[in-house]
Amino acid sequence: MKYCLVPIGFVERGLPRYKSRTKIRSKYEYIAVIRIYDEFLDGLIGLEEYSHLIIVFFMDKVEETRLLVKPWGDPKYPNVGIFSTRFPPRPNPIGLSVVELIKVGRKKIYVRGLDAWTNTPIVDIKPYDYHDMVKGVRVPQWFIDAWNKNYVEKRYYELVPWLGPT
Amino acid sequence: MKYCLVPIGFVERGLPRYKSRTKIRSKYEYIAVIRIYDEFLDGLIGLEEYSHLIIVFFMDKVEETRLLVKPWGDPKYPNVGIFSTRFPPRPNPIGLSVVELIKVGRKKIYVRGLDAWTNTPIVDIKPYDYHDMVKGVRVPQWFIDAWNKNYVEKRYYELVPWLGPT
Numbered sequence: 001m002k003y004c005l006v007p008i009g010f011v012e013r014g015l016p017r018y019k020s021r022t023k024i025r026s027k028y029e030y031i032a033v034i035r036i037y038d039e040f041l042d043g044l045i046g047l048e049e050y051s052h053l054i055i056v057f058f059m060d061k062v063e064e065t066r067l068l069v070k071p072w073g074d075p076k077y078p079n080v081g082i083f084s085t086r087f088p089p090r091p092n093p094i095g096l097s098v099v100e101l102i103k104v105g106r107k108k109i110y111v112r113g114l115d116a117w118t119n120t121p122i123v124d125i126k127p128y129d130y131h132d133m134v135k136g137v138r139v140p141q142w143f144i145d146a147w148n149k150n151y152v153e154k155r156y157y158e159l160v161p162w163l164g165p166t
Numbered sequence: 167m168k169y170c171l172v173p174i175g176f177v178e179r180g181l182p183r184y185k186s187r188t189k190i191r192s193k194y195e196y197i198a199v200i201r202i203y204d205e206f207l208d209g210l211i212g213l214e215e216y217s218h219l220i221i222v223f224f225m226d227k228v229e230e231t232r233l234l235v236k237p238w239g240d241p242k243y244p245n246v247g248i249f250s251t252r253f254p255p256r257p258n259p260i261g262l263s264v265v266e267l268i269k270v271g272r273k274k275i276y277v278r279g280l281d282a283w284t285n286t287p288i289v290d291i292k293p294y295d296y297h298d299m300v301k302g303v304r305v306p307q308w309f310i311d312a313w314n315k316n317y318v319e320k321r322y323y324e325l326v327p328w329l330g331p332t
Binding site: 001002006040046051058078079084091121128129134138140147151161164 | 167168208209210245246252264292294297298299304306329331332
């Protein structure tokens with residue numbers, strides 16, 4: 001049994017696929033542009049009343065599935081199951097980014113925090129609401145180490161003061 | 167262009183499809199059981215180190231798509247676009263629940279907060295981490311009204327003290 005998705009739009013401006021072509025070092029450093037196809041535009045009505053969204057996309061360039069991964073390939077981290085990470089080579093390469101909504105245009109949405117390459121198909125947009133807000137989250141030590149290195153030390157909280165644990 | 171998903175498991179115990187068959191009034195009132203198929207079990211390694219997960223499922227019983235909906239069919243709420251709600255009749259009926267992880271068994275995961283019927287196919291499991299934590303969320307007034315009626319007045323914060331805005 002298979003379940004199939006149709007794109008409702010695509011990433012018009014996302015992360016460049018090849019890191020050498022960009023100076024962007026984080027999904028929080030740029031404003032992504034999502035183009036919604038005309039037949040789905042009515043679905044956006046009222047979206048501007050939310051400050052944050054959950055963007056669901058299909059990582060169509062992922063060609064392999066791995067059940068065990070080493071976070072960022074770094075030997076100091078443990079091997080963990082793919083479902084214990086957000087890495088792409090999943091059985092179903094569905095991507096999910098919590099983003100700040102910057103602007104809703106007529107056919108485009110502008111967001112900060114999208115972790116998708118340019119041209120990635122978008123399959124759903126959901127509002128981020130109170131059901132998504134968790135207090136007192138527990139995560140593995142390898143995640144905390146990476147967070148401190150990538151977000152705290154690089155002062156990303158200046159770009160996205162709304163993000164992260166309290 | 168279509169993008170297809172394969173189930174990695176299914177909801178062994180979820181919400182009953184017909185409300186008359188249950189006294190459960192909220193996804194937070196019961197412990198859901200998710201069975202993962204044998205070939206994907208390695209992907210669960212390390213999952214128990216997280217307190218919360220994001221469960222991604224395919225709402226296979228949804229038969230219609232509506233771009234405009236009235237929240238809970240209640241005339242006092244405004245018509246809004248489907249992407250401004252979490253309601254099921256979406257162009258791609260992908261469901262997403264932020265849940266509390268109760269236990270990881272050998273082939274099963276026990277969680278609180280799953281908004282899916284029994285037998286719903288599961289397509290992805292993601293850890294809930296610091297990238298999903300947003301402070302100072304803004305939502306529409308209709309959402310706040312519903313939240314106060316459904317969560318605050320019914321004292322669901324006693325069941326799920328980890329949930330909701332600070």
